[in-house]
Amino acid sequence: MTSSRTPLSQPRLRRRLCWLLLLLCLLGLIPIQRSIDLRTGSDRGVAEVLFLPSGKFLRPLCLGYEGLFAEIYWTRVVQYFGRKRLANSTEFKLLGPLLQITTDLDPHLPIAYHFGSIFLAEKPPRGAGQPLEALALLYRGIVANPDHWRLWEDVGFIYYWDLKDYAAAARAFQTGSERPGAMQWMRAMAAKVAAQGGQLATSRFLWSEIARQAANEQIRKNAQDHLIALDAEEEMTKLGELVALYNSRQGRPARSLQALVVAGYLRALPRDPSGAPYILDAGGRVSLNPRSSIDLNLMQ
Amino acid sequence: MIMLALETIDLTKEYRLGFWRNRAKRALDRLNLRVEAGEVFGLLGPNGAGKTSTLKLLFRLIFPTSGSARILGKQLDDISVRFRVAYLPENPAFYEHLTAQEFLNYVASLFGLSAVERRRRVGELIDQLGLFASRNVPLRRFSKGMIQRLGIAQALINDPDVLFLDEPMSGLDPLGRREVREVILRLKERQKTVFFSTHILADAETLCDRVAVLHHGRLQGCGELNSILCLGVSTTEFVLEGPSPEVMTELAAYASSVIRTGERVRFEIPEESNIQVALEIILRRKTKLISVNPVKRSLEDYFLQKVGASEASQETASAYGWS
Amino acid sequence: MRVATIAFHTFKESVRQKVLYNLMAFALLLIGAAILVGSISVGVEQIILITLGLTSISVFGLLISIFIGIDLVSKEIERRTIYNILSKPVSRPEFILGKYLGLLLTLLVNTAVMTAGFYGALFYQKHALGLGDFVFLGAVYFILLQLAIVVGIALVFSCISTPVLSAVYTFCLYVIGNFTPDLRAFGQEAHSALLGTVSDILYYLLPNFGNFNVISQVAHAQKIPGYLWVGNSLYALLYMTILLGMAVLVFEEREFR
Numbered sequence: 001m002t003s004s005r006t007p008l009s010q011p012r013l014r015r016r017l018c019w020l021l022l023l024l025c026l027l028g029l030i031p032i033q034r035s036i037d038l039r040t041g042s043d044r045g046v047a048e049v050l051f052l053p054s055g056k057f058l059r060p061l062c063l064g065y066e067g068l069f070a071e072i073y074w075t076r077v078v079q080y081f082g083r084k085r086l087a088n089s090t091e092f093k094l095l096g097p098l099l100q101i102t103t104d105l106d107p108h109l110p111i112a113y114h115f116g117s118i119f120l121a122e123k124p125p126r127g128a129g130q131p132l133e134a135l136a137l138l139y140r141g142i143v144a145n146p147d148h149w150r151l152w153e154d155v156g157f158i159y160y161w162d163l164k165d166y167a168a169a170a171r172a173f174q175t176g177s178e179r180p181g182a183m184q185w186m187r188a189m190a191a192k193v194a195a196q197g198g199q200l201a202t203s204r205f206l207w208s209e210i211a212r213q214a215a216n217e218q219i220r221k222n223a224q225d226h227l228i229a230l231d232a233e234e235e236m237t238k239l240g241e242l243v244a245l246y247n248s249r250q251g252r253p254a255r256s257l258q259a260l261v262v263a264g265y266l267r268a269l270p271r272d273p274s275g276a277p278y279i280l281d282a283g284g285r286v287s288l289n290p291r292s293s294i295d296l297n298l299m300q
Numbered sequence: 301m302i303m304l305a306l307e308t309i310d311l312t313k314e315y316r317l318g319f320w321r322n323r324a325k326r327a328l329d330r331l332n333l334r335v336e337a338g339e340v341f342g343l344l345g346p347n348g349a350g351k352t353s354t355l356k357l358l359f360r361l362i363f364p365t366s367g368s369a370r371i372l373g374k375q376l377d378d379i380s381v382r383f384r385v386a387y388l389p390e391n392p393a394f395y396e397h398l399t400a401q402e403f404l405n406y407v408a409s410l411f412g413l414s415a416v417e418r419r420r421r422v423g424e425l426i427d428q429l430g431l432f433a434s435r436n437v438p439l440r441r442f443s444k445g446m447i448q449r450l451g452i453a454q455a456l457i458n459d460p461d462v463l464f465l466d467e468p469m470s471g472l473d474p475l476g477r478r479e480v481r482e483v484i485l486r487l488k489e490r491q492k493t494v495f496f497s498t499h500i501l502a503d504a505e506t507l508c509d510r511v512a513v514l515h516h517g518r519l520q521g522c523g524e525l526n527s528i529l530c531l532g533v534s535t536t537e538f539v540l541e542g543p544s545p546e547v548m549t550e551l552a553a554y555a556s557s558v559i560r561t562g563e564r565v566r567f568e569i570p571e572e573s574n575i576q577v578a579l580e581i582i583l584r585r586k587t588k589l590i591s592v593n594p595v596k597r598s599l600e601d602y603f604l605q606k607v608g609a610s611e612a613s614q615e616t617a618s619a620y621g622w623s
Numbered sequence: 624m625r626v627a628t629i630a631f632h633t634f635k636e637s638v639r640q641k642v643l644y645n646l647m648a649f650a651l652l653l654i655g656a657a658i659l660v661g662s663i664s665v666g667v668e669q670i671i672l673i674t675l676g677l678t679s680i681s682v683f684g685l686l687i688s689i690f691i692g693i694d695l696v697s698k699e700i701e702r703r704t705i706y707n708i709l710s711k712p713v714s715r716p717e718f719i720l721g722k723y724l725g726l727l728l729t730l731l732v733n734t735a736v737m738t739a740g741f742y743g744a745l746f747y748q749k750h751a752l753g754l755g756d757f758v759f760l761g762a763v764y765f766i767l768l769q770l771a772i773v774v775g776i777a778l779v780f781s782c783i784s785t786p787v788l789s790a791v792y793t794f795c796l797y798v799i800g801n802f803t804p805d806l807r808a809f810g811q812e813a814h815s816a817l818l819g820t821v822s823d824i825l826y827y828l829l830p831n832f833g834n835f836n837v838i839s840q841v842a843h844a845q846k847i848p849g850y851l852w853v854g855n856s857l858y859a860l861l862y863m864t865i866l867l868g869m870a871v872l873v874f875e876e877r878e879f880r
Contacts (some may be wrong), residue, residue, distance in 0.1 A: 018868060022872075026870070029862065035850070036850070036851065
């Protein structure tokens with residue numbers, strides 16, 4: 001028998017071996033779990049939302065912890081969306097239901113409405129391409145949070161950017177501007193949109209607003225991508241004017257932008273915001289370098 | 301070769317007490333015992349002496365801090381030895397929802413007995429220990445005496461060579477105690493070893509070949525009951541009926557104690573040499589002599605002496621700050 | 624075999640406990656009620672019955688597992704019946720294993736009864752049972768695997784703690800085990816490498832009960848993928864081994880003062 005302070009029933013070695021064995025079993029769990037996760041696909045935890053009639057169905061089951069469950073679902077939204085984007089997926093079937101449940105459980109989660117308004121409305125592959133669902137989500141949010149004027153900003157933005165319905169957009173900005181605490185530019189925006197419709201400067205302002213107050217990395221990155229595309233579009237327009245000028249002066253179409261540099265119209269080969277040089281395509285139009293990372297589809 | 305039924309070598313059990321586990325309490329301190337096969341051995345001591353701890357250590361319900369023990373020559377963690385020994389804890393608790401028969405059946409199956417053997421053995425024991433009438437009664441309705449009988453029955457299922465009983469007579473009425481005594485004597489006849497602990501000295505007196513006395517976890521003394529009982533001063537007891545005052549006075553001179561109960565007077569006369577003198581006085585005065593008996597030094601005396609010495613040394617130790 | 628003896632004894636003892644029957648009665652009642660609920664909304668009766676029915680089996684199975692599991696060892700220690708058993712030629716690991724298997728047997732029988740009730744209700748609703756209805760047995764099998772793990776957890780706690788605390792801890796672990804993917808997600812979204820690693824470790828350490836939940840799929844007539852049968856069975860087996868091992872290691876050092 002051991003004469004230690006605490007008497008042991010079994011020799012130390014045997015006990016250590018047993019613990020080691022248990023540890024090995026524990027480590028053995030890891031590959032099994034990973035294999036299950038891999039094959040089930042990451043939608044395992046969230047796929048069931050398709051089967052839920054509505055989030056209201058879940059409320060009583062939360063036993064008073066709706067807030068916690070809303071947080072859980074919100075995290076699932078972010079994870080789901082992030083995964084889909086990473087996998088370059090083009091459909092986001094579960095985004096709508098997930099957001100609906102999140103906001104059913106906690107109608108006062110501003111980030112959920114904001115996130116939903118952007119990514120439900122955005123066209124694939126950046127979003128679900130469901131602007132009407134996004135609007136529905138926002139309207140539910142407005143009903144539950146009548147003082148959140150930012151929701152009207154989101155509504156206006158969807159009408160402006162995704163639906164190109166400038167009249168409706170102006171109305172939304174107007175309504176939002178009347179809410180307490182609304183910023184001054186809302187009223188100005190309403191007027192501008194009503195008068196001028198879709199202008200680059202207006203778009204840039206709105207996207208900058210979104211980027212500035214983005215509470216979420218995905219939102220911010222998305223907004224910045226849009227801003228970069230807007231910048232590129234603007235530069236391309238200006239370059240196009242320059243090329244037209246060159247063409248008319250030279251009498252023949254320029255074959256590449258290098259020609260403009262040589263002729264002194266440009267100081268150097270212009271680069272787009274991502275650093276890739278602009279090129280002239282076969283039809284003589286300014287376009288993005290194929291290597292450029294800018295996505296002009298965002299302008300659609 | 302005479303096999304030792306039980307041998308403990310410096311068996312020690314120390315408990316750590318206190319929130320920070322900084323105080324030590326020795327429930328058992330270097331116990332060295334040797335119990336031979338076929339004897340009835342009593343472990344005596346007051347409550348808290350370490351008797352139950354000893355038995356629990358032997359059956360690995362608790363583990364020794366140091367030291368070792370062997371039962372029938374095997375180490376304590378050798379499970380195979382459990383086939384040949386049995387244990388009955390103090391105030392035993394068995395599964396209340398089972399009937400006596402079901403319970404004994406269960407225990408029998410733990411020994412790997414076949415269904416036929418189980419039936420036979422369980423039946424035997426039920427009869428032997430007078431449980432036939434209550435064999436189908438759930439144990440929750442058993443009285444204390446019946447539980448004890450059942451406890452012995454379950455201990456005997458495997459016909460063990462060594463039985464360890466912790467306070468087997470505790471809480472029993474005289475009838476129950478006699479039954480247990482008889483069981484132990486019958487086992488002795490069959491050359492089984494019985495090791496039991498008790499704080500009731502009378503039981504040990506009638507049953508044990510040898511005893512050991514435990515106090516504060518330490519072995520105070522160990523030996524054959526006969527030699528312990530014959531130790532020390534022998535006194536003779538004279539019981540007289542209606543002695544005259546003169547006899548009273550004369551005998552009182554030699555007596556160490558005089559006790560009057562109604563018409564009878566009991567004199568204790570120490571020293572063998574005085575017996576003759578006392579007898580002469582009694583016969584001369586024609587006093588009615590009821591009985592003459594040597595007063596054996598009882599286990600009580602031995603116990604009190606040993607324990608008293610231990611208490612004294614304990615107090616001394618405490619006074620000096622040792623414990 | 625001694626383990627089998629102890630297992631059967633544990634089974635018989637568990638089966639006599641009244642709480643078992645109360646819980647089972649409730650479960651069967653709920654399954655019956657599911658038929659009524661289903662008949663209210665047209666078109667989804669079967670989905671509701673299956674979802675509610677299987678969920679009842681799962682929930683009540685969980686309650687039974689906890690109620691009986693926590694007593695498994697602590698009751699024997701508290702009532703001191705364990706002195707008797709351990710003085711027989713029964714090693715401590717054999718004792719633990721026997722107790723565990725006995726409880727598993729109890730669970731199996733309970734679940735079988737509730738499943739029979741479930742199929743009875745299904746038959747009543749559909750007026751016929753087809754080959755496709757076998758898929759629900761798969762869901763029940765997974766529920767059983769889950770419960771085997773829960774019982775293992777209850778067993779470990781039973782060896783080291785009081786029944787009330789064991790129930791609380793086991794239940795908490797069950798709840799947490801259902802949200803392990805979300806826990807991991809929280810950790811990953813937290814923008815801290817340390818939290819991310821911790822949540823990863825926890826994800827693999829804690830029992831992932833979500834793996835076993837196929838109730839929604841089965842209710843919507845989807846098949847259970849083959850890899851899930853293998854994966855879940857292996858996972859459960861490994862986890863049960865771990866839990867049993869822990870229980871044995873803890874129990875072997877336990878002293879009975």
